[in-house]
Amino acid sequence: MTLSQVAKEAGVAASTASLVLAGRADELRISATAQERVRDAARRLGYRPNALSTGLRTGTTRTLGFVSDSVASSQLAGEMIRGAIESARARGYMVFVGETAGDAHLERDLLDAMFDRQVDGVVLATMMTHARAIPVEATRMPTVLLNIEPTDDADYVRVLPDEVAAGADAARLLVDSGHRRIHLIGVGDDPATAHPFGLAAAQRLRGALTVFAETGQQIVSARPTVQWLPPEGFRLVSEVLDSGAEVDALLCLNDRLAMGAYQALQERGVRVPDDVSVLSFDDTSFARWLRPGLTTFAFPQRALGRAAADELIDLIERGAATVGSSAPTAAHLVPLPLRLRASVADRT
Amino acid sequence: MTLSQVAKEAGVAASTASLVLAGRADELRISATAQERVRDAARRLGYRPNALSTGLRTGTTRTLGFVSDSVASSQLAGEMIRGAIESARARGYMVFVGETAGDAHLERDLLDAMFDRQVDGVVLATMMTHARAIPVEATRMPTVLLNIEPTDDADYVRVLPDEVAAGADAARLLVDSGHRRIHLIGVGDDPATAHPFGLAAAQRLRGALTVFAETGQQIVSARPTVQWLPPEGFRLVSEVLDSGAEVDALLCLNDRLAMGAYQALQERGVRVPDDVSVLSFDDTSFARWLRPGLTTFAFPQRALGRAAADELIDLIERGAATVGSSAPTAAHLVPLPLRLRASVADRT
DNA sequence: CTGTTAGCGCCTTCAA
DNA sequence: TTGAAGGCGCTAACAG
Numbered sequence: 001m002t003l004s005q006v007a008k009e010a011g012v013a014a015s016t017a018s019l020v021l022a023g024r025a026d027e028l029r030i031s032a033t034a035q036e037r038v039r040d041a042a043r044r045l046g047y048r049p050n051a052l053s054t055g056l057r058t059g060t061t062r063t064l065g066f067v068s069d070s071v072a073s074s075q076l077a078g079e080m081i082r083g084a085i086e087s088a089r090a091r092g093y094m095v096f097v098g099e100t101a102g103d104a105h106l107e108r109d110l111l112d113a114m115f116d117r118q119v120d121g122v123v124l125a126t127m128m129t130h131a132r133a134i135p136v137e138a139t140r141m142p143t144v145l146l147n148i149e150p151t152d153d154a155d156y157v158r159v160l161p162d163e164v165a166a167g168a169d170a171a172r173l174l175v176d177s178g179h180r181r182i183h184l185i186g187v188g189d190d191p192a193t194a195h196p197f198g199l200a201a202a203q204r205l206r207g208a209l210t211v212f213a214e215t216g217q218q219i220v221s222a223r224p225t226v227q228w229l230p231p232e233g234f235r236l237v238s239e240v241l242d243s244g245a246e247v248d249a250l251l252c253l254n255d256r257l258a259m260g261a262y263q264a265l266q267e268r269g270v271r272v273p274d275d276v277s278v279l280s281f282d283d284t285s286f287a288r289w290l291r292p293g294l295t296t297f298a299f300p301q302r303a304l305g306r307a308a309a310d311e312l313i314d315l316i317e318r319g320a321a322t323v324g325s326s327a328p329t330a331a332h333l334v335p336l337p338l339r340l341r342a343s344v345a346d347r348t
Numbered sequence: 349m350t351l352s353q354v355a356k357e358a359g360v361a362a363s364t365a366s367l368v369l370a371g372r373a374d375e376l377r378i379s380a381t382a383q384e385r386v387r388d389a390a391r392r393l394g395y396r397p398n399a400l401s402t403g404l405r406t407g408t409t410r411t412l413g414f415v416s417d418s419v420a421s422s423q424l425a426g427e428m429i430r431g432a433i434e435s436a437r438a439r440g441y442m443v444f445v446g447e448t449a450g451d452a453h454l455e456r457d458l459l460d461a462m463f464d465r466q467v468d469g470v471v472l473a474t475m476m477t478h479a480r481a482i483p484v485e486a487t488r489m490p491t492v493l494l495n496i497e498p499t500d501d502a503d504y505v506r507v508l509p510d511e512v513a514a515g516a517d518a519a520r521l522l523v524d525s526g527h528r529r530i531h532l533i534g535v536g537d538d539p540a541t542a543h544p545f546g547l548a549a550a551q552r553l554r555g556a557l558t559v560f561a562e563t564g565q566q567i568v569s570a571r572p573t574v575q576w577l578p579p580e581g582f583r584l585v586s587e588v589l590d591s592g593a594e595v596d597a598l599l600c601l602n603d604r605l606a607m608g609a610y611q612a613l614q615e616r617g618v619r620v621p622d623d624v625s626v627l628s629f630d631d632t633s634f635a636r637w638l639r640p641g642l643t644t645f646a647f648p649q650r651a652l653g654r655a656a657a658d659e660l661i662d663l664i665e666r667g668a669a670t671v672g673s674s675a676p677t678a679a680h681l682v683p684l685p686l687r688l689r690a691s692v693a694d695r696t
Numbered sequence: 697c698t699g700t701t702a703g704c705g706c707c708t709t710c711a712a
Numbered sequence: 713t714t715g716a717a718g719g720c721g722c723t724a725a726c727a728g
Contacts, residue, residue, distance in 0.1 A: 002705055013715045018707060029713060051464040052404045053705035056720050061400070063444075063465065078426025085445055089454075094461050096411075096442045099430060106437075113442050116399040117411070230637040256637070263639050266614070286634045289578040289604070291611050350721055361699045366723060377697055401721035404704050700727075705720105712715080 001047045009041035010034070017042075021049070055118055064088050064095040064312060065114035065122035068146075069102045077127050080146065083305025084123060091313050093120075104135070111137035120316045123308045124148060130199045142315045146308040149199060157315055158331040159308045163200050166297045166336035167207025170251060170279055173338070175215045178347030179249040179277060184208075184222035185236050185261060186253030195226070201253055204281060208251065220245055228253060233260020241268055248347065249277040255284040258294055258343075273345035283339050293341030300334045307332055349395045357389035358382070365390075369397070403466055412436050412443040412660060413462035413470035416494075417450045424649050425475050428494065431653025432471060439661050441468070452483070459485035468664045471656045472496060478547045490663045494656040497547065505663055506679040507656045511548050514645045514684035515555025518599060518627055521686070523563050526695030527597040527625060532556075532570035533584050533609060534601030543574070549601055552629060556599065568593055576601060581608020589616055596695065597625040603632040606642055606691075621693035631687050641689030648682045655680055 007017035012034055019025055020038040041047075055061040066084050070077030081097055088095045096119060098110035114122060121142035126132065131149045134156065145158045174182055187194050187201045191209070195201030212219060221240060225232045233252060237260065240247060252258040258280035265272055272278050272292055280287070283298030311332055355365035360382055367373055368386040389395075403409040414432050418425030429445055436443045444467060446458035462470060469490035474480065479497045482504065493506045522530055535542050535549045539557070543549030560567060569588060573580045581600060585608065588595060600606040606628035613620055620626055620640055628635070631646030659680055 003707095004705080014705090015707075015716080016714060019714095022707085031713065034714080048460065048464050050404070050466065050705050052400045052409070052466050053720090054707080056398070056400045056404055056704095056722095057706050057708090059720080061465075078429070081426070081429075081445070082447055085447060089446065089458070089461075094444045094446070094465060097429070097433060097445050098437065098442070099433060110437070112396065116396050117409075117442060118398065118400050259634070259637055284633075286607070289607055351723095352721080362721090363700080363723075364698060367698095370723085379697065382698080398721050401704090402723080404706095404720095405722050405724090407704080698728085701725085703724100704722090707720095708718090710715105710717085712713100 001045050003047070003049065006038065006041045006045055006047045009045060010037040012038060021047075059118075060120055061118045062093050063117065063119045064093050064309065065111070065119040066095050066097045066125065066309075067100060067107060067110050067114075067122060068098075068125035068127060069100045069107070070125075070127040077125075079301035080125055080127075080305035080308075083302035083307075084146075084309040085305075086302075087306040087309035088313065091310075093309075093313060095309070108135060108137055111135065115140055121312045123312050125305075125308065142312060144308050144312040144315065146304060155329060157311050157329055159304055159311055160331045160333055161200075161300060161304060162333040162335050163203035164207040165333070166281060167204035167209075168211045169207070169336075169338065170204070170281070170297060171208035171211035171217075172215075173344065174249050174251060174277070174279060175211065175217055176348075177277075177344060180217070181220050181246045181248040182212075182217065182251055183220050183240050183245070183247055183249070184251050184253070185233060185240075186225055186228055186257045187222060188224035189219060189222035194224070195228075195253075200281075204253060220247070225257075229256050230260035230263065233257035234264045235260070237261040237264035241265075241270070247276055249279060249344070252278060252280040255280050255282045255287045255294060255296055258296070259286065259290065262290055262294075273343050277344040277347075279344050281336065287339070288341060290343075292343050295341045295344045296339050297336040298339050300336055303334050307334055349393050351395070351397065354386065354389045354393055354395045357393060358385040360386060369395075407466075408468055409466045410441050411465065411467045412441050412657065413446065413459070413467040414443050414473065414657075415446045415448060415455060415458050415462075415470060416473035416475060417448045417455070418473075418475040424647065425473075427649035428473055428653035428656075431650035431655075432494075432657040433653075434650075435654040435657035436661070439658075441657075441661060443657075456483060456485055459483065463488055469660045471660050473653075473656065490660060492656050492660040492663065494652060503677060505659050505677055507652055507659055508679045508681055509548075509648060509652060510681040510683050511551035512555040513681075514629060515552035515557075516559045517555070517684075517686065518552070518629070518645060519556035519559035519565075520563075521692065522597050522599060522625070522627060523559065523565060524696075525625075525692060528565070529568050529594045529596040530560075530565065530599055531568050531588050531593070531595055531597070532599050532601070533581060533588075534573055534576055534605045535570060536572035537567060537570035542572070543576075543601075548629075552601060568595070573605075577604050578608035578611065581605035582612045583608070585609040585612035589613075589618070595624055597627060597692070600626060600628040603628050603630045603635045603642060603644055606644070607634065607638065610638055610642075621691050625692040625695075627692050629684065635687070636689065638691075640691050643689045643692045644687050645684040646687050648684055651682050655682055 004014045007014040017038045020035050025035045100107040123144045125146035126148045133151050145156045187205050191202045191206045223236045280296040283296045287294040287296050352362045355362040365386045368383050373383045448455040471492045473494035474496045481499050493504045535553050539550045539554045571584045628644040631644045635642040635644050
């Protein structure tokens, strides 16, 4: 089904049909009958414009690329992608998705393949290394950085989770509910030397420390680890309990550590939240199924994806004219919403 | 950078450059020097062919569509998509991803949008309703069904998890390791009335029953539920324990039920696997972090995605000529591999 | 061995 | 108000 077939069926020229179908008929005063005939023919023949052709002609494809460095294990990636797809779809865009597993070569290939297909722009996302250089391939087209802090100084539109605020919120929640003896699980007490991967550890810690300072609290202990996994949470919390220190609350840097914490607590007969409160980050799938339900700040995967796609489409539709012209754009920060469940007691 | 610019730079005609760059130069005996000059110019100018143009001309885009009905909560979807993308990429294809959340209208729109962009084919996947009708939109292009049994009788290429075999494997594992008093958690004892959503329950049950029959075993109890979630697992296993029945092993229909089972067991001080073995399906992210690690048959998400993309590309490259011609294709069954951890004891 | 020509499907002046 | 013509970038016959 091509436009000229529709035109023929309607008894008009292809250009006329084009105008009608593009909604510019009134503007150019095409006769009502002609319009009717065209629309009718199009419907009857099930006409759908060939996007390749339109793209070739107009230089725009209503197509986005989404490239992330995620690997099999990361549950986070999936939701981000889906958020992006959802937003894009709502605005009439389709998205190509690619994954690099951290392979720079693959990333280049992917970006090339998308560029070849004339995507209108790409979002570059990361699940692993949060601070990194941006490949030159990306600079050929409008680009939005998702969950990445660029190491170079070019002015990219960035979308990031507001980890600092989440850290602060967590600390405030604990302090406000009367917890005094707080232990940090998964990070030391110095933001500068926090977790080598990702900015999450350092930023969550920074936010928390600010609030602790403001309220005159002291952290009892802060235990770093490189792997944020249940066995590590188990180990660290066992250490805390063995140390004989008093503990009102455990602030775990993510849910997997918290899962390990639950196991260690349970094994020693320490009750959550009656004896010890547990607060965490991410809202991983199992958080609500732990007993008692884990109170946690949800990593806003889907919202991040949505925001990235929206920023990108804004950028595209605003026109590439503006690129690099204006003042450095502030990062778009997405909050981590609290999922209030049953693991934090009120001790006031 | 267009082909004609490269050709001009190399001092040849565009068609010559085209042939050289398409690798058909030797075949058509283009002089070595001309080839050299073309390749050189292309490299120097950073030439990349416009895929839109090529697609328009050749009628093929090396682009796939992937449409699934998954919703936010399903972790399964993400991995399937990624498997598909991975396979596609390896064969030079890019993929458009879309999600419908079960909305038939959205599905139509998505399929249309992909069709408009001239995808070479689509995979239609489902996470929810495993038996369903296929929308007519799909029939305009090569289609592979992933995790779907079509209710109409058209002859589609299908990729499915081998749930029956997994059920049989699970039963055999239990029987072979000396378990006699086995309870089923999450499904009744009649495949015909099993779980309304999905084929998994009925098929896993069918496989298991076959083996139990072969080995002369009797199931002690089989408890159905509509929601395969931890609280239900907790409830059902509590019932089992309260009933006073003897129990060697719990065969849970998925990991979330098993998680609830662990909680119920733990609360009553029943040890896994010393007192009771637990076996399950899916290998959800937390399965390996439960204590003891949960032995389970992994739902092969990624492999399913890979298989679907591969089947689709085979279908496309074999040529649409064959469509509907041959005998009904057998479904491509993907096994559920066993993840042997510590929750099943050897009681022989 | 290489260049000319035509056309994939669409949009957009420009003339009529 | 409508139609004819040209071109987006590429490939494939067909001449030379």
